[in-house]
Structures are given as C-alpha cells and as structure tokens.
Amino acid sequence: MLRYLLRRLLVSIPTLFAIIAISFFMIRIAPGGPFDANRKATPEVMANLNKAYHLDEPLPEQFGRYLWGVLHLDFGPSFKYRDYTVSELIFRGFPISLEIGLWAMLISSTIGISLGTFAALKQNSAWDYTVMTIGMTGIAIPTFVTAPIYQLVFGLALGWLPVAGWDGGWQHKILPILALSVPNIAAISRLTRGSMIESLRSNHVRTARAKGLGVRLTVTRHALLGGLLPTLAYLGPATAGIVTGSVVIERAFAIPGIGRYFVEAASNRDYTLVMGTVIFYGVLIIIANLIVDLLYSLVDPKVRYE
Amino acid sequence: MSEAAFELIHETDHGATVAGRSKLKDGFGRMRRNRMAMVGLVVLAIIVLACAFGPFVLPFDPNASDFDSISIPPAFAGGHIFGTDDLGRDLLARVLEGGRTSLLIGVLATIVAITIGISYGSVAGFFGGAVDTVMMRIVDVLYSLPFLFFVIMLTMVLGRGIESILIAIGALLWLTIAVIVRGQTLSLKHKEFIEAARAGGMRPFAIVRQHIIPNTIGPVIVYASLLVPEVILGESFLSYLGLGVQEPQSSWGTLIDGGAQAMDTAWWQLVVPGLFLAATLFSLNFIADGLRDAFDPKDR
Numbered sequence: 001m002l003r004y005l006l007r008r009l010l011v012s013i014p015t016l017f018a019i020i021a022i023s024f025f026m027i028r029i030a031p032g033g034p035f036d037a038n039r040k041a042t043p044e045v046m047a048n049l050n051k052a053y054h055l056d057e058p059l060p061e062q063f064g065r066y067l068w069g070v071l072h073l074d075f076g077p078s079f080k081y082r083d084y085t086v087s088e089l090i091f092r093g094f095p096i097s098l099e100i101g102l103w104a105m106l107i108s109s110t111i112g113i114s115l116g117t118f119a120a121l122k123q124n125s126a127w128d129y130t131v132m133t134i135g136m137t138g139i140a141i142p143t144f145v146t147a148p149i150y151q152l153v154f155g156l157a158l159g160w161l162p163v164a165g166w167d168g169g170w171q172h173k174i175l176p177i178l179a180l181s182v183p184n185i186a187a188i189s190r191l192t193r194g195s196m197i198e199s200l201r202s203n204h205v206r207t208a209r210a211k212g213l214g215v216r217l218t219v220t221r222h223a224l225l226g227g228l229l230p231t232l233a234y235l236g237p238a239t240a241g242i243v244t245g246s247v248v249i250e251r252a253f254a255i256p257g258i259g260r261y262f263v264e265a266a267s268n269r270d271y272t273l274v275m276g277t278v279i280f281y282g283v284l285i286i287i288a289n290l291i292v293d294l295l296y297s298l299v300d301p302k303v304r305y306e
Numbered sequence: 307m308s309e310a311a312f313e314l315i316h317e318t319d320h321g322a323t324v325a326g327r328s329k330l331k332d333g334f335g336r337m338r339r340n341r342m343a344m345v346g347l348v349v350l351a352i353i354v355l356a357c358a359f360g361p362f363v364l365p366f367d368p369n370a371s372d373f374d375s376i377s378i379p380p381a382f383a384g385g386h387i388f389g390t391d392d393l394g395r396d397l398l399a400r401v402l403e404g405g406r407t408s409l410l411i412g413v414l415a416t417i418v419a420i421t422i423g424i425s426y427g428s429v430a431g432f433f434g435g436a437v438d439t440v441m442m443r444i445v446d447v448l449y450s451l452p453f454l455f456f457v458i459m460l461t462m463v464l465g466r467g468i469e470s471i472l473i474a475i476g477a478l479l480w481l482t483i484a485v486i487v488r489g490q491t492l493s494l495k496h497k498e499f500i501e502a503a504r505a506g507g508m509r510p511f512a513i514v515r516q517h518i519i520p521n522t523i524g525p526v527i528v529y530a531s532l533l534v535p536e537v538i539l540g541e542s543f544l545s546y547l548g549l550g551v552q553e554p555q556s557s558w559g560t561l562i563d564g565g566a567q568a569m570d571t572a573w574w575q576l577v578v579p580g581l582f583l584a585a586t587l588f589s590l591n592f593i594a595d596g597l598r599d600a601f602d603p604k605d606r
Contacts (some may be wrong), residue, residue, distance in 0.1 A: 142539055
C-alpha cells in the first residue's frame with residue numbers, strides 16, 4: 001500500500017512538471033508584456049522594471065526561478081492586483097471555492113447514488129424512466145444556462161433566496177451548490193444505475209437472495225459495494241468537472257472564489273495569476289485522482305498494485 | 307448440412323443473388339430503429355437547416371438595431387417571434403447567426419481533433435516500441451491537465467476570436483481519439499494484409515496512410531459524434547466567460563451571457579439561446595448514443 005502510494009506520488013511529478021512548464025512557456029509566448037498597459041515609461045525605467053521582476057534573465061533561468069518559487073507556494077506577484085501576491089489571492093479565494101465544491105460533491109454523490117440505485121431496483125418502470133430523463137436533462141443543459149434560470153426563479157420570481165453575492169451566510173450558498181450539483185447528480189445516477197443493474201444480476205447477489213436475505217440487506221451488504229466501483233472511479237473526473245463548473249458558478253453568482261480570480265485574470269491578461277491558478281487547479285485534480293485511486297484499491301479486492 | 311443452409315444454397319442456385327450485408331448498412335439499420343436517436347437527428351437537422359438558411363429568409367438583420375422595438379417579449383404579431391434584445395435586435399435572427407458560429411466551431415474543431423488524433427494514434431501504434439511509449443506517455447500527461455483551463459491559456463496566446471478557439475480546442479481534444487486509434491492499430495498491424503503490404507515493399511508511412519487509417523474509421527466516427535457536443539459546450543463555456551467569441555461576432559455562449567445579464571427585465575434573452583443550445587446538445591448526445599449502440603458490438 002505504502003509502496004503504491006509512493007509510486008503514485010512519483011508518477012505525478014512529471015505531470016506536475018508538465019503543467020508548470022506548459023503554463024510558463026505558453027504565457028511567455030503570449031503577446032504583450034506585463035507593463036504594456038502602463039504609461040509610456042523611459043527605456044531606463046523599463047529596464048529597471050524588467051530587472052526587478054527578473055525579466056531580463058535568460059528564459060531557462062527564469063523558468064528555474066519560477067519552478068523554485070512554485071515549490072514554496074510562491075507564484076510571484078499579481079500584475080493586476082499590485083498589492084497582492086498570487087498566493088495571497090489563491091488562498092483568499094480557495095476556502096470559499098472549496099466549501100462550495102465539497103458540498104456539491106457530497107450532495108451529488110449522496111443523491112446521485114440513491115437515485116441510481118433506486119432506478120436500478122425498479123428497472124424499466126416509470127420511476128426508472130423519470131430518473132433517467134432527469135439525468136439526461138441535467139447532463140445536456142450546461143450550468144451557465146441553469147444557474148441564471150435558478151436565479152430568475154428562486155431569486156427574482158419567488159424571492160426565496162438572494163440572487164447573487166456572498167456574505168458567508170447559508171442563504172447565499174444554496175443556489176450555487178444546487179447549480180453545481182445537478183449535472184453531477186445526473187452523471188452519477190446514470191453511472192450508478194448501469195453498474196447496479198449489472199451488480200444485481202451477479203451470482204453472489206442471487207445466492208444472497210436465494211438463501212433468504214431480504215432485499216434491503218442484499219442491496220446494502222452485497223450489491224452496493226460492487227455496484228459503486230465505477231461511481232467511485234468517476235469521482236476523480238467529477239472533481240475536475242466541479243472545478244471547471246465552479247468557474248461558471250462563481251461568475252454567475254458573483255462569489256469571490258478562485259474561479260472568479262481566474263476568469264478576471266484571463267480577461268485582464270494578469271499572466272502570473274492565470275499561471276498560478278492553473279497550476280493550483282492542476283495540483284488539486286492530481287490530488288483528487290490520487291485519493292480516488294487509493295480508495296479504489298482499498299475497496300476493490302481485485303485491484304492489486306504491485 | 308442443416309436444412310436452412312441447404313435451402314439457402316438451393317435458392318441461390320436459382321439465380322437470385324444474395325445481397326451482401328455490409329457492416330455499415332447493418333449499423334444504420336439498427337440506428338434507424340433507435341427512436342431517440344432518430345428524434346435527435348430530426349431536431350438537429352431542423353436546427354442546422356434553420357441556422358444555415360434562416361438568415362437569408364428572415365426579414366431582420368441580426369446586427370440591425372430597431373430603437374422602436376426594444377426588449378419586446380416573444381410574440382407572433384409584429385414578426386419578432388422570439389422577441390428582441392435591449393438594442394432592439396431580433397432575437398431569432400441573432401440566435402440563428404450565433405448558431406452558425408457554434409455549429410461551425412463544433413464541426414471544424416472536431417475535424418482538427420480527429421486529424422491530429424488519427425495521425426498521432428496510428429503512428430504510435432504502428433511503430434510501437436520506444437516511439438509508442440514516449441508518445442503515449444505524453445498523452446497520459448496531457449490527459450491529466452485541466453482541459454478548459456489550457457484552452458483559455460491557449461486563447462490568451464493566440465488572441466481571442468473564432469480561429470483561435472478552433473485551434474485551441476482542436477489542439478487539446480484529440481487525446482481520446484489517439485488512444486482509440488492506437489488500440490485499433492495495434493490489433494491491425496499483425497494482420498495478413500499488412501504483412502503483405504510490407505512484403506510488397508510498401509513504406510511504413512504509406513502503409514499507415516493507406517491500410518491502417520481507413521480501417522480505424524468506424525470507432526473514430528462514433529467517438530467524433532461525442533466530440534461535437536463537447537466542443538460546442540466548450541465554446542459556449544468560453545464565450546459565456548467572455549473569453550471566447552468576441553463582439554460583434556456572436557455565438558450561443560455570448561448570447562446566453564448577454565441574456566443572463568438582462569434576465570431580470572427580459573427573460574427570453576436567456577431562455578431562447580439556452581433552449582437552442584440545450585436542444586442541440588440533447589440531439590447530439592442521443593445521436594451519439596444511437597451510433598455507439600449501433601456500431602459498438604460490445605454494448606449490444
């Protein structure tokens with residue numbers, strides 16, 4: 001187990017390096033320098049600025065410096081928010097994004113697994129079709145359409161919840177979490193249904209029923225474990241989906257999380273902030289995949305990582 | 307010999323030719339019986355035709371402001387079926403114009419992705435060994451990158467606009483195709499006809515081009531049908547964030563973004579482009595499901 005963990009960590013290093021390198025060099029060939037927007041400065045001032053930010057050094061040296069900084073969680077200063085470093089902005093936004101993301105993850109897996117199991121138990125019934133149709137709808141309608149519709153219905157028409165904004169209160173969290181959860185509920189329930197149907201047909205489940213075990217116990221003790229493996233494997237990609245979704249949600253609901261900093265940075269050409277957030281997201285997704293793989297190896301006795 | 311087989315031979319003997327059933331025909335036959343896929347095909351055809359020809363037929367220019375009819379709700383009277391936006395532009399005309407952009411990007415970026423994916427995958431699979439290992443290792447690394455974030459970075463490099471979105475999405479979405487094609491190539495390359503081509507002195511790249519690639523097309527088409535909605539979604543995502551298609555050009559993403567900002571006074575500005583996008587994605591997903599069921603022997 002420990003060996004597997006170490007090997008997995010080792011394998012993530014090239015990926016991480018690739019993320020950093022691609023971000024760094026891509027941003028470097030992007031047009032426009034960080035000081036272009038300023039008033040025309042004299043060549044001496046520009047030279048001094050470039051020197052202060054080490055932009056006059058050869059590229060490999062700059063990359064080494066950046067890499068070294070990233071290892072210390074130092075992504076350099078933000079070009080747009082002059083008083084902040086990129087790390088400060090990321091760690092100011094992250095708790096908020098994380099809170100919404102974790103809630104969405106929790107809610108979508110609980111509801112998704114329940115709905116999927118339910119549909120599998122009642123396969124080909126009206127309930128099954130209802131759940132699957134909702135699932136298809138949830139997947140096909142993107143969050144940037146649903147989020148404004150929730151705002152319109154629950155915020156403006158019914159007036160139950162605030163339309164947008166963030167003050168840390170629970171009222172402001174409901175709609176963003178809802179909007180972020182629905183596509184994942186849809187995906188997870190479809191996935192769970194498929195694998196549960198297969199699991200319910202397997203020999204050990206039939207044996208359990210044959211020896212007189214009730215439906216409920218058979219499902220919870222025997223069918224569910226096998227049926228949930230594909231769902232568990234999906235949680236890795238689901239994290240990536242929630243990260244991407246949070247970018248939309250944070251813009252739609254005006255939430256000051258990382259996603260919003262990222263979008264603002266991308267439209268302001270705040271290169272260091274863009275690089276910092278992309279690398280941060282990359283690390284997040286790598287960690288999520290690692291956790292999912294470890295859980296998978298714990299749950300599935302067939303998986304041997306030797 | 308069974309009786310049925312005997313009869314079959316007997317019948318053929320009588321001059322009636324037995325029509326061969328091609329894999330393709332079989333597949334489309336199964337596809338035709340899939341009701342959801344056919345509904346999807348019809349809806350998609352309507353949307354595509356409307357986007358292609360609608361702008362010529364409609365009496366409204368998508369970019370012409372009419373200050374006498376600002377933010378009119380949808381109504382058949384007056385000709386603005388889907389209403390107008392806050393500059394008095396006809397929403398139907400704008401949605402069809404935007405649809406052209408979205409659909410065009412969807413198809414073109416998919417073609418870019420398929421081209422890269424097929425070339426990459428077939429070369430990796432055919433040459434094998436160290437070439438294969440290195441090429442697939444690169445794919446593994448790229449796979450774990452957050453795709454849309456790199457698209458956004460790439461558009462920062464290339465500048466915003468339709469062309470750069472095309473290149474950015476196409477350049478990052480070929481990975482799965484490459485993996486599929488590589489797998490196909492691996493199973494193909496030891497077949498007799500490849501051996502024969504080799505023995506006949508054909509050059510490796512010519513074999514890949516003339517014998518390997520044509521035989522991997524089937525699964526590629528199925529997967530490509532899944533790629534198109536993904537591309538359209540990605541493009542709308544970027545445009546919604548203001549990082550994709552830029553004014554004065556429009557796509558469904560930019561229209562949804564504009565609609566979301568105007569929704570408290572004019573809900574139709576959000577709902578109409580949203581419905582068009584959702585209907586397109588729905589249809590494409592059903593068609594892709596149908597194609598996969600019809601052509602993928604594993605799932606039958």
